[in-house]
Amino acid sequence: MDNFRHLTHAYSQAPWRKQTYLIGVFLLILVSAAIIAGIYLNVTARAAAVGREIQEMQVRVYGYHNLEGSANDTDVPIEELDQNIANLASQLAYLTSYSVMQARVKDLGLKPLDGSHIDYMEVPGYIERQTTSLAPPPEPVVVNASIIAPEFKESLFEWVTDQVSKTVRLFGEAAP
């Protein structure tokens, strides 16, 4: 028994070596955790910064504009462009409205034609005026389809799950 104890003692580490070992392992874990935390912090901080930037752009575009104007006023959203187009179309309609055109006719010294001054003639192949067609060329209409890729909306867990399921499906299809 004594021999056995002596043998054990012969192969045991010195206490200070054990402590060094433990401290090393602890420091390794600590440093690893710090590195991961640092990377995580860096990535999330950048994500947060970009997220805030997007939110500020949304506020700038869809929110209120400063009266003084700003350097970012060139960023005009599609909705505002549509509004400007609608506004210009209305202005054009006013400029060609009945009352304005009548005033222009009067200014030019013209007067409406009555029936007695009209000569009618037969024009072969003449196609009478057709009523208006306002519809643009048909195009696929996608209503409420998301334009944000799923990668920007799913969590890491969801992404991993999705990738695993895709891989499993791939192997399943490849299997004879």
Next chain:
Amino acid sequence: MRRYMSDHVVPAGRVRPKPPIREATEKPYSTGEKAGQSLTGWRFNLLAVLFFLAGVMIIIQIVRLQYSPERNEFVLQGEQYSRTLHIFYPPRGDIYDRWGRLLAGSTLVYEVGAQIGNVDNPDSIAFAISKVLVNHPEYDYAGYSDDIYAVIHQAQISGTAYVQLADFVTPAELSTLQEWSRNYEQLPKVDYGEAGKPSLSGLVYRPRLQRYYPENDLGSNVLGFVNREGTGVFGVEAEFNDLMAGVPQSVWMTLDPYQVTEIPQLKAGADIVLTIDREIQAAAEEVLDKGLEDSGADGGVILVMDPNTGEMLAIASTPRLNPNEYWDYASVFTNNVPYNRAISQDYEPGSVFKVLTMAAALDNGAVKPDTEFVDTGSIQIGGITIHNWDWGAWGPQDMLGCMAHSLNVCLTWVATQVGAGPFYQYMQSFGLGRPTGIDLASEASGRLKLPGDTDWYEADLGTNSFGQGVAVTPIQMVMAISSVANGQGEMMAPHVMRSMVRDGFQYTPNPQVVGKPISVETAQTLTEMLATSLEGESSDALVDGYRLAGKTGTAEIATPTGYTGNATNASFVGWGPVGNPQFLVYVWLEKPTSSPWGSVVAAPVFHDMVERLVVLMDIPPDGVLQSLQNH
């Protein structure tokens, strides 16, 4: 390192001498304690216990809150701070006339407000806005400046982040405000005393669309208007409000920077293409206004319809409102005058109704065009005596003569020949007593008393036969008479929407036949009779070169004390060209003062309208058309 190993690791095979067993030393302190540290040790333990208890209490509190009655309230409060609601409004659909001319579109307006945290000088903001918006109808009142200041001051006290100060600000007004702002910014930095440096800092704006009518009051009775809340009122705007307004989308915009909120793709409202022709509408309104001026009538209506399709080419009614200034509604429409008389005001039409009576009698076979009636000047029916408009006796007359001279006595006799049952069946087939279903809001149904109703008497058959004692709207008369005017006996549904543009596609519904109350032969026979009678009377309604059919109408106006003798409703209905009917025109003048007779005041209005109509519709005179066809 190897040295150290050799120092402490004993090679196998060698046995180190057993070291002497160390005697247990005296241990005056318990395990883990060292001399002088016992006091510190229990403090640490106490601290650990306290921290442990605090942790446990926090966990207990967390669990308790999860199951507390206030849980939902807390969750709601949390959500309020984590997101904001934003409503996206799609642009309202436009309205066009049949040739694509814009009748109702959109224009830019601005909402102006203050972000309270950035406001430097509320006095400057109040002063600037009240001065710039001085011509703005909504803000042109004394004390507006004080109101603005009070609103900003109140918001500063209550901690409100944003307050709206003005809405519907025009681009020109906003431009002026921006100019003021720039001028204030350029002021020198000197001591401005108690008032402080003028500044519009904190003043913000947001653009949006407002309904705009480039033709102003042209066709306003048809279009209606859009009110401050963005809802269509009257006319097409009200009838197709849901279609044109689109569907607003509410989106909770997250404040969490790790989440993304997608801006929704808005589905724009549908565009509407009307059957109305802007030029014909303008002509109808001009002719009507001149007719009112010449006759001194209180109000009037001109309807122009394509009797082959039921398309309304023009609906002119008085008074008219500029829908860009819809807030004047109450001052324009006084004394319960409807927004569109043509569809919302029923009246006793008088002799134009004889067209329907004669149509029923011809179709029923009760009379033929050459059926003779001896007019003695009066006829008894249901206990009352009916007289002619001139109280005269016209002697032997055929049906053509009865219509040409508009004889009440004759038409009463004709109605009795048809019989009450068939007569009212025909009237119902003509759509009287119920709305036509025209695609305009606020249509009235009129009133047709029927045998069996408590207020129907036999005498009503006589009075109804010449258009008294029956209430119809002009649009009902137009729909009913379209069955005669198109020569097919088919009654066309009147409508103003020609097509609708939605999701990139244009939908054009087919013309609807409401019914066929009379035969083709009846329609053509009656048209020929009315064309001949019009020519025979040398009516003011006639237009050179075109053969037209038509009928005048003069009706006394019912009051609570009986019919008035000095106020009438003057009407005229006509269509043409008889060989190929392309238009049906209905004229109604209410209470004309120059003359009570439809033949005097309404027929010339019809004439003026048709004279312009044939030019606008490119309808050649009958002679020209005939010669072209012969070549």
